[in-house]
Amino acid sequence: MPELLTSSTADVYRSLIARTTSRVADRFAETAQPASGASRVELQQLVDAVDLAGSGIGTPSAIREIDELFLAHAVWFHHPMYAAHLNCPVALPAVAAESVLAAVNTSVDTYDQSAVGTLMERRLIELATGWAGFAAGDGVFTSGGTQSNLHALFLAREAALAVLSSPRSEAIPRLVVLATASSHFSVGKSALLLGLAEDAVIEVADDGEGRMLPSALDAALTAASAAGRVPMAVVATAGTTDRGVIDPLALLADVCETRGVWMHVDAAYGGGLLVSPRRRHLLDGIERARSVTVDFHKSFFQPVSSSAILVREPRDLAAGAWHADYLNPVENEEPNQVDKSLQTTRRFDALKLWVTLRAMGADGVGALFDEVIDLAASVGDLVEADPDLELVGRTQLSTVLFRVRPDGASPAAQDALVAGVRRVLFESGRALVAKTVIDGRPCLKLTLLNPETTLDDVRAILGMVKDAAAALAGMSADLDDALVGAEASA
Structure with a gap:
C-alpha cells in the first residue's frame, strides 16, 4: 500500500514526523563543525552505493x-564557523510553518486550490509593499531573487515595448538594461532569457566601491539613446553580493524619473533593512522604484525558498497574465495568483513569513539583521588591525572581504593563496569561507548571516585562515627551494 498522507495514516504521520524531527534535532545539537570534511570521492561512493532502482526498504x-x-x-548554515555564502540559519517559527505547508501541500496558483492561503499571501504582499513605501503596490511570492529579477525585467520589457511603434521583432534588439559590474549575475541571465541582444546589458561606472554613480548613469542613458537603443530598465542594487553595498537609490531615482526609465531595485540581500529598527534609512529612495526584489530567505531568516517581486503599480503585473479555461478563465472573478506569477503550481511559502512575523514581529526580524551587520563592522575593524590581513573595502551589510598577507609575500603570492586557503578550510570541514574577485584580484569573503555567531567565532575562523596560509606559503617555499636545488645540481 502506498505510504501516502491521508486520514487513515494520520497516526503513522504523527509518529514518523516525531522520529524524524528527533533525528534532525540530534544532529543540530551534536554537529561540531559546518561540514563533515568528507572528500567528493567519498561522498560520491556513498551516493552511488544506494540502490534507487531496487525495491523499497520502508520509510x-x-x-x-x-x-x-x-x-x-x-553543510550546516547554522554553525558559527559557516561564513561562506548568503545562507542563513532559519527562524524556528518558519521551520514549524514549513512542516505545515509541506503536509497540506497547498498550491497557491488558484483560489480554489488554496482559499485562505491566497488571502494570507496577498495580505503579506500588501504589508511588504508598505514596507517599501508603495502606497498601493502589489506583488507575488517567487522561488528566489533570480526569478524575481527575471520577472521584474520581463515587466519592464513589456512596458517599454508598449510605447514603441515598431514590431516586437525589430524593437527587442534595441532594448538595453543598465547596471553596474557588481549587479547580480541574474541581470545578464534575464537579458538572455528575455531574448535581448547580446550587448543589451550596459555596464555603468561605479564609485570604486561598487555603488552606481548617478552621473555615469545619466551619461550612459544619453549614449544609449544617441546610439538608437531604448533603455528599458535601470537595475539598482541594495546589497551587492560581494561588497554588500547599496546604490544611492534616491539619486538614481532622480535620473530615472527625469529620463522616464523603469527603475528596478534588487534588494534580495538588503531587503531585511525594510524592517530594520536602526538602518531603514539606507533604503531611502526605494519607494520611487517601479519594482523591487526581496529575498526573505536571506535577511529575513526564512527557509529556502521565500522571495517576492513587489511593484509600485499593480497594473504592471497584468503584462504576464495568461488565461486557461481549465484554470483561470477570463470571466472568473476569483483572486487567482497565477494571473500575477510566472509559475503555475507554487508552494505556500508565504506561510513561513506569516508565522515568523506573528511570532517575532517585524522589528524582531529586523533586529537580527542589524546584529549581523554590527558583527561585520566589528570584524572589519579586527581585520584592519591585523598586520597579517588586508581589508578589501568596507561593507554596508554583512560581508567582509580580505586577503592574507604573510611577511614578505608579494601581491601575486597573496592572490595565489586565496583559492588554496578556501580549499584547505573546506576540505577540513572545520570552517567555510568563500572566495571572489574584486578589481581583478582574488580575495576571501566572509558572509555573516548568523546572529549567534560571535566576534570570537570569527576570530577563530581568521586564525584558521592564517594557519592555512602559513602552511601553504611554507609548502610553496619548500617547493621553490627544491626546484632551485635541482637546477643547481643539473
Whole structure:
C-alpha cells in the first residue's frame, strides 16, 4: 500500500514526523563543525552505493539512511564557523510553518486550490509593499531573487515595448538594461532569457566601491539613446553580493524619473533593512522604484525558498497574465495568483513569513539583521588591525572581504593563496569561507548571516585562515627551494 498522507495514516504521520524531527534535532545539537570534511570521492561512493532502482526498504529505514547519508554530510548554515555564502540559519517559527505547508501541500496558483492561503499571501504582499513605501503596490511570492529579477525585467520589457511603434521583432534588439559590474549575475541571465541582444546589458561606472554613480548613469542613458537603443530598465542594487553595498537609490531615482526609465531595485540581500529598527534609512529612495526584489530567505531568516517581486503599480503585473479555461478563465472573478506569477503550481511559502512575523514581529526580524551587520563592522575593524590581513573595502551589510598577507609575500603570492586557503578550510570541514574577485584580484569573503555567531567565532575562523596560509606559503617555499636545488645540481 502506498505510504501516502491521508486520514487513515494520520497516526503513522504523527509518529514518523516525531522520529524524524528527533533525528534532525540530534544532529543540530551534536554537529561540531559546518561540514563533515568528507572528500567528493567519498561522498560520491556513498551516493552511488544506494540502490534507487531496487525495491523499497520502508520509510523508517529510508529515514535512517538519510540521517547517515545526508544529515551526516550536510553543510550546516547554522554553525558559527559557516561564513561562506548568503545562507542563513532559519527562524524556528518558519521551520514549524514549513512542516505545515509541506503536509497540506497547498498550491497557491488558484483560489480554489488554496482559499485562505491566497488571502494570507496577498495580505503579506500588501504589508511588504508598505514596507517599501508603495502606497498601493502589489506583488507575488517567487522561488528566489533570480526569478524575481527575471520577472521584474520581463515587466519592464513589456512596458517599454508598449510605447514603441515598431514590431516586437525589430524593437527587442534595441532594448538595453543598465547596471553596474557588481549587479547580480541574474541581470545578464534575464537579458538572455528575455531574448535581448547580446550587448543589451550596459555596464555603468561605479564609485570604486561598487555603488552606481548617478552621473555615469545619466551619461550612459544619453549614449544609449544617441546610439538608437531604448533603455528599458535601470537595475539598482541594495546589497551587492560581494561588497554588500547599496546604490544611492534616491539619486538614481532622480535620473530615472527625469529620463522616464523603469527603475528596478534588487534588494534580495538588503531587503531585511525594510524592517530594520536602526538602518531603514539606507533604503531611502526605494519607494520611487517601479519594482523591487526581496529575498526573505536571506535577511529575513526564512527557509529556502521565500522571495517576492513587489511593484509600485499593480497594473504592471497584468503584462504576464495568461488565461486557461481549465484554470483561470477570463470571466472568473476569483483572486487567482497565477494571473500575477510566472509559475503555475507554487508552494505556500508565504506561510513561513506569516508565522515568523506573528511570532517575532517585524522589528524582531529586523533586529537580527542589524546584529549581523554590527558583527561585520566589528570584524572589519579586527581585520584592519591585523598586520597579517588586508581589508578589501568596507561593507554596508554583512560581508567582509580580505586577503592574507604573510611577511614578505608579494601581491601575486597573496592572490595565489586565496583559492588554496578556501580549499584547505573546506576540505577540513572545520570552517567555510568563500572566495571572489574584486578589481581583478582574488580575495576571501566572509558572509555573516548568523546572529549567534560571535566576534570570537570569527576570530577563530581568521586564525584558521592564517594557519592555512602559513602552511601553504611554507609548502610553496619548500617547493621553490627544491626546484632551485635541482637546477643547481643539473
